[in-house]
Amino acid sequence: MYSINEIDEIISSHGNDQSSIIAILHDVQSKYNYIPEDCLEYISNKLDISPTKAFGIVTFYENFSLEPKGRYIIKICDGTACHVRKSTPILEALKKELKLTDGKKTTDDLMFTLETVSCLGACGLAPVITINDKVYGKMTPEHVVELLNSLKEEK
Amino acid sequence: MKGTMIIDGRKVEFENEQNVLEVVRKAGIDLPTFCYHSELSMYGACRMCIVEDNKGGIFASCSTLPKDGMEIFTNTPRIKKYRKNILELLLANHDRDCTTCVKTGNCKLQELSSRLCMDDVRFPNSMKEHDIDYSSLAIVRNPNKCILCGDCVRMCEEVQGVGALTFAYRGSKMKITPAFNRTxxxxxxxxxxxxxxxxxxxxxxxxxxxxxxxxxxNDKTKRVVAQIAPAVRVALGENFGLAPGTVTIGKIITALKYMGVESVFDTSFGADLTVMAESEEFLERLEKNENLPLFTSCCPAWVKYADNNFPDLEYNISSCKSPQQMFGSVLKKYYKELDKEDGKETVVISVIPCTAKKAEASKEEFITDGVRDVDLVITTQELAMLIKDAGLMFENLYDDSFDMPFGLSSGAGVIFGSSGGVAEAVLTRLMKQKPSVSDKEIIFNNVRGMKRVKEANFVLDGKEVKIAVVHGLKNASELVKQIQNVEKTYDIVEVMACPGGCIAGGGQPTPMDEEKRKKRASGLYSLNRTAQIKSSEENPLIRDLFQGLLKDDHEILHVQKNHN
Incomplete structure (x- = not known):
């Protein structure tokens, strides 16, 4: 859950400025891993932007999410280098292990979110995944399952 | 800027044109567009208006400034091929089931496909099926027919200041939707x-x-009576090939009768009633000096907009029902006795230029003992469809006149359909009551026309009364803010949501532009000039009504709100 006080703090740290809406949404997104719908409405009212417009902004950028994301955000690279070094079997292994589909990106227990990205800029380590911004290179389907299991134990 | 351009080898002068497209159109070439409208901001999305310059560069003419000496071509084989490709791609992502589409015959996409000789779409249809939104009482939104030109988004935001629609998502997933994919x-x-x-x-x-x-x-247990709003009579003809502003009221009455309506009345009569009730209310407020300025309440879109955005205005907005609702409740009351006698149930249909009236008629405060004051609202466009459906040859219909006992209305009631009309009608009434007022013509000229905000002053009992007339909800919103900040003070403010008033309502024939609006308005003003009764209180039927049916019941003219 988010708190109104925290949201107010974020908004005022950007000087209650309409034109800072993207920066504000960034902060909200990184604090809660997603932007709750009613929170977005609150922010838009506060900044005197219509909720309709705010919705347009949030859905335009891939980084913003209106759905809650998991504690671990796994980004799997499917750029050219990773793709030719067989990123697809890794993606399939992750999906199978986490019981996710193309439409369903986050596990029911809100532990993991799986996203495909186009390039992580670490082609030398292909195929690459990141988990909460930590980079894991030269992945294999077996290795990635091990990694998942160790994360599950951590909790 | 001033200069000369060369368009397809012809010299064309330009002076104040905002973009190359307008210069091209001035030269007599109708470049196709979907997303360009001079009253909206530039968007440049549909790319239909592309032209080629003498260096082979291709650009959208709607979003390029004209330059002196510029040479362009609008119809080279290359440009024609590209333009057709663009249209083909739009069609490849479109529900092309035209036979079951209500827009068929009046659709820009269809028109341009025919103009550009589109005989084949080479790509498989990539349209993803979206749900059709039937939730609104006024409109139906079918995203499968959307070409993402964004006209609705800009209209709603820039002209109406509502912003109910937006572009969401991006790339191939982009769509137009209300916030949070709500209905x-x-x-x-x-x-x-x-x-x-x-x-x-x-x-x-x-x-x-x-x-x-x-x-x-077709229900034998029902007696169907209809009321027709002023703006319908100057626009319906457009659906039958007549010029905008042509008055076709006689034929409309005949058509309704042929289709089974027993009696046909004029909503202008309802407008006369509104004038009486609203002037009375204004004089009362002026005397007590409270709840001023008085905002008019005829326009349901404005009333809803004010409810949403300016709840503080609740007591400033006139408590009078709109002419449609006022007349609806009078009709229901009038037919009560007859219904008892012959066992039929009277239903009131109103024919109106407006989609918001559909929503208004279903509001709780306009339902008495489970019976709606107005049972059905059909727009000008729907009436045209009814007439065509019934196979009536509109142009051959004879001219009938309105039925008694509500068959007379004043010239003041007729101009309710145009921006400034309500103000003028109320003024006419107030001035008649206090004949000391002069300079009528000057005042009327101030409230007529298409200016965004119009102002007029007159003296009533030695007191100066200030009137403002505004149309377009964005303009209204700006004016209200000025009033709230005491930058402006008025005593009466007339608001109509649609640009130009009801003549350009959401239920009128399309497409419409400034020129058409002016012609429709002048149609109404010509009726006003030839009307034998000028002012609402001169209407003998109104006098009869106040002495008879409404003698002890002025309540039914006002909205009864429950204030908790």
């Missing part, structure tokens, strides 16, 4: 229907209730 009925839409009026395709259409019309007129 229209769940958001701040005010039902004005301007999105529908500007939509080039069948993506936004009027909520059609013609089936219910046929059901009512």
């Amino acid at each position: 229209i009925s769940e958001v701040n839409c005010v039902d004005c229907g301007q999105c529908r009026a500007i939509c080039p395709t069948g993506a936004i259409t009027i909520k059609n209730q013609n089936d219910y019309f046929w059901e009512l007129v």
Whole structure:
């Protein structure tokens, strides 16, 4: 859950400025891993932007999410280098292990979110995944399952 | 800027044109467009207006400034090929089932496909099926017919200041939707229907209730009576090839009778009633000096907009019902006795230029003992469809006149359909009551026309009364803010949601532009000039009504709100 006080703090740290809406949404997104719908409405009212417009902004950028994301955000690279070094079997292994589909990106227990990205800029380590911004290179389907299991134990 | 351009080898002078497209059109070449409208901001999305310059560069003419010496070509084989490709791609992502689309025959996409000789679409249809939104009482939104020109988004935001629609997502997933993918009925839409009026395709259409019309007129237990709003009579003809502003009221009455309506009345009579009730209310407020300025309440889209955005104005907005609702309740009261005698149930249908009236008629405060004051609202467009459906040859119909006992209305009531009309009618009434007022003509000229905000002053009992007339909800919103900040003070403010007033309502024939609006308005003013009764209180039938049916019951002219 988010708190109104925290949201107010974020908004005022950007000087209650309409034109800072993207920066504000960034902060909200990184604090809660997603932007709750009613929170977005609150922010838009506060900044005197219509909720309709705010919705347009949030859905335009891939980084913003209106759905809650998991504690671990796994980004799997499917750029050219990773793709030719067989990123697809890794993606399939992750999906199978986490019981996710193309439409369903986050596990029911809100532990993991799986996203495909186009390039992580670490082609030398292909195929690459990141988990909460930590980079894991030269992945294999077996290795990635091990990694998942160790994360599950951590909790 | 001033200069000369060369268009397809011809010299064309330009002076104040905003963009190359306008210069091209001035030269007599109708470049196709979907997303360009001079009253909206530039968008440059549809790319239909592309032209080629003498270096082979291709650009959208709507978003390029004209330059002196510029040479362009509008119809080279290359440009024609590209333009056709663009249209083909639009069609590849479109529900092309034209035979079951209500917009068929009046659709820009269809028109341009025919103009550009589109005989084949080479790509498989990539359209993803979206749910059709039937939730609104005024409009239906079918995203499968949307070409993403954004006209509705800009109309709603820039002209109406509502912003109920937006572009969401991006790339191939982009779509037009209310916030959070809600339905229209769940958001701040005010039902004005301007999105529908500007939509080039069948993506936004009027909520059609013609089936219910046929059901009512074929029900032997029902007595169907109809009222026709002023703006309908100067626009309906456009659907039958007549010029905008042509008055066709006689034929409309005949058509309704042929289709099974027993009596046909004039909503202008309702407008006369409104003038009486509203002037009375104004004089009362002026005397007590409270709840001023008085905002008019005739326009349901404005009333809803004010409810949403300016709840503080609750007591400033006139408590009078709109002419439609006022007349509806009078008709219901009038037929009560007869209904008891012959066992029939009277139903009131109103024919109106407006989509918001559909929503207004279903509001709780306009339902008495479970019976609606107005049972069915059909727009000008729907009436045209009814007439065509019935196979009536409109141009051959004879001219009939309105039925008694509500068959007379004043010239003041007729101009309610145009921006400034309500103010002028109320003024006419107030001035008649206090003949000391002069300079009538000067005042009237101030409140007529298409200016965004119009102002007029007059003296009443030694007191200066200030009137403002505004149309377009964005303009209204700006004016209200100025009033709230005491930058401006008025005593009466007339607001109509649609640009130009009801003549350009969301239920009127499309497409419309400034020129058409002016012609429709002048149609109404010509009726005003030739009317034998000028002022609402001179209407003998209104006098009879106040001495008879409404003698002890002025209540039914006002909205009874429950204030908790």
